[in-house]
Amino acid sequence: MSEYTITYIKNENPKEKPQSDQLSFGKYFTDHMFIQDYNPDRGWHNPRIVPYQPLTLDPAAIVFHYGQTVFEGLKAYRTKRDNIQLFRPDKNMERLNRSNDRLCIPQIDEEFAIDAIKHLVHIDQEWVPDAPGTSLYIRPFVISTEPYLGVSPSATYQFIVILSPVGAYYEAGINPVKIAVENQFVRAVQGGTGEAKTAGNYASSLKAQEIVSKEGYAQVLWLDGVEKKYIEEVGSMNVFFKINGEIVTPELNGSILEGVTRNSVIQMLKHWDLPVTERKITMEELYQHYQDGALEEAFGSGTAAVISPIGELAWEGHQMVINESKTGPIAKRLYETLTGIQYGTEDDIFNWTTKVSYK
């Protein structure tokens, strides 16, 4: 049997599926999961789809102590023709391997991983919800499993994929959010792990998020960890600003996560012949544009919300109300076009989607 043959053990006790209108994010999980093991002798081996089940790990496993782990997030969408499709999974698997490199985790076979994801989604296809705005969230992740308390890369790993049906991000259509600029806490710094999708970045963000939530803000906007001047990203999304007709997003610098949606937004804006620039931008500059009336729109981009308009930005005592707290035309057009491609109601001009098929 090839190392690439996926064993399948069917779940004989499938769960009851939640109603489409009761889905939130990341609370329900499907009947099956994908697991593959790594050891130095065999490399990645024993790929299998098994009933969704607890992981059994030695309490000394490195992941618990030293956080050697990476993850990805993407979605499967049910189209109006009742096909199921993924959006740019190749970009997620490329990034997973870049994260693996930063965390000293062995590279995975990207093509095989996409096949495994498709296989798993196919088996649990009835879990892909069909209500507007709903989807099946896909969470691939790698954990370090060696029971060893020395601070060094693990000898053994598991690559796991779990699936979670998720509700519409906006219950009443796309809707602007209030964001607070974070001045005390730092998410990441150049030379750190900011551009990797790894647990520590998110652990680090919990405290700031907890504080601003109590003050009524949906997320924080992170500044650079060095000078606390330059805009990096917002919550777990990348961020865009429309200034005097030009769309600006912070350039990748080693501490900003390279979002798949960010990349898609840039490509789409260029396709529309709209001016889009990746460059450094400070909060000082943004506030100046705001005062001059040149800040026309602000929005985040990410897998969960696709596009999240920013209606209000709080910074050093200033309450910046952007576009009268309404969704701007660029944010709306991007949201409709990208979700249209994802749900198969718009032409997929860039070949971004791939059908889930079972070999």
Add this chain to the structure above:
Amino acid sequence: MSEYTITYIKNENPKEKPQSDQLSFGKYFTDHMFIQDYNPDRGWHNPRIVPYQPLTLDPAAIVFHYGQTVFEGLKAYRTKRDNIQLFRPDKNMERLNRSNDRLCIPQIDEEFAIDAIKHLVHIDQEWVPDAPGTSLYIRPFVISTEPYLGVSPSATYQFIVILSPVGAYYEAGINPVKIAVENQFVRAVQGGTGEAKTAGNYASSLKAQEIVSKEGYAQVLWLDGVEKKYIEEVGSMNVFFKINGEIVTPELNGSILEGVTRNSVIQMLKHWDLPVTERKITMEELYQHYQDGALEEAFGSGTAAVISPIGELAWEGHQMVINESKTGPIAKRLYETLTGIQYGTEDDIFNWTTKVSYK
């Protein structure tokens, strides 16, 4: 039954203990472990000592994805009178709670945790090795267990303590190491999680450590993440320099871990009426002192090695050989005094040790 009554389930199949001369670090684990659960209704509850066993966790548990976890490290020592004692466990539990605060994890009861550790060590007392320089490493840690993919603090946790008999850090007595100053990667930054003992800091350090290991260095010396000028810590230890008779260590700044051994070193130096200063120090300054012949000693401090003399420091092409690569008199005196207190051969003038007794 009180929430503070520890249930005990004896391991009826004890393992064979490794030979004292075959111990390394963190590879062997004892017959029992301590576990306590947390949920919002009951708080910390159900403390129990059970046979050492795998943890069973939902694959969506927050610890795997967002690294919400903290840990501690301390040791139990077998004295010449065949007592078993701990070194300053109160400092470790204080720090565990500071780490908990930064990571949005509920506070633990420090006194009860120390009692639980003593209880566990007492049960596995035969695992405390007796060869010179050996000890029983104690690893308390908290993991977030809620199965939820939203980025937010977990509703549930486990506080766990495992034990590992460890060998002498220096097989042939205290011995200077070669250290490389890290210029590319960053361990932590102010506003991040550097002063917390949490997984992400260690995940972030793996890559730099991997690179310098290949070049023959034992550890890296971390500079600050903002200007990459100021000395922070070395590997997983704090660092001290003797310059013109004065002992200097980087001042705590939010990104340096507050070491228990660091604190003990400072207290001991003051007791000896030796000048010790906590202040900012740059690599530029250190190199200048080196060239002037004023850099007399350099050493790290930490639970694993206690005191680790630095014989050579590589920085921007300079190979700084310190004290002819020999252990200096201050490092030697600190090592002998601190290990003397830990193993009960020196008077415990500060009341730092506490006997393991079973109530």
